[in-house]
Amino acid sequence: MQDHGVTLSLTQIAPEPARAFYLNRGFSIADAGIYADACVYMTVLRNDSAPGEVNFRVADWRVESMGQIQPPRLLEDWMALWGQRGVSEPSRIAFRWAQFPPEQEYSPGEWNQGMLAIGLSADTRFTLIARWQVAGKDYEGRLENVRCAR
């Protein structure tokens, strides 16, 4: 999606490589599986030529699927879950910094690439609605009919 000078892309990370990534960083098979099966995407958001600094919070984004609307699975929820499940601090640090930032500001040319779990099951189709602000003005972009493959 390229809109209003902003580019957003989702590239699915299949469950097996997602699981392997977190197993390599100290997660248990069960914990890595919880994340890997939550429909994970390598997410890139970039301010190519917006008329100012882009500000966003992932908590403002929405996932539409089968008549339901919800935000993507939020980083703070994952961190709380890992705390409850006793995931080690080094593993939680690796997890935190591998995720797409929960909030960020991008001047023109700035961007991030990180993992974002949509929170749907495999074979589900969804629309991601991304929202951001530039100079106090609200913008929205949609990635439609995205399929979460197995």
Place this chain on the structure above:
Amino acid sequence: MFAARANSARQLLGAALMSCSVGLTAPARSAETPPLTHGLTPLPNPSAAPALALPDLDGKIHDLTALKGKPVVVNFWATWCPPCRREMPSLERLRQTLGSRGLEVLAVDVGEDADTVFAFTGQLEPAPNYPLLLDRDSAAMQRWKVKGLPTTFVVDAQGIIVFRAVGGREFDHAAIVEQLTRLLPPQ
């Protein structure tokens, strides 16, 4: 407003890309790879750099305050971060270009151990010849208010952060070299 469709082929390509990226093999490149940016963001309200004193791979402490009087590029990164991996050789080429004029480079790895960082950087060409510091508990990243990797700051000779770069950069691009040259004493 318009919508884009993510098709199956793209998703398969993405899976392959990440198989490379998460496996710590050679840096992955494809049409999906975002371009590295060719500029630094000047900060409208420059502020003093937070404290930074961390061990390198040999355990030697490097303190940013000891570099006062020289501009310093402070790069926050991790070995598993694809754009960090792509930009790292250009950081060394930048050091080779401007290091003799006084520019210093510090790279701060988050959350990994010395063996992991050493194994990765040994694959790079050119290999980094600047200090690789270890921020094992990510306390420095939080002090510097880093929100995502890679993030780079440029601290001027007075210890003030004057540029920021969120996302991967081609640090030896002429535009960035020109921005940094302005921080150096005239030749």
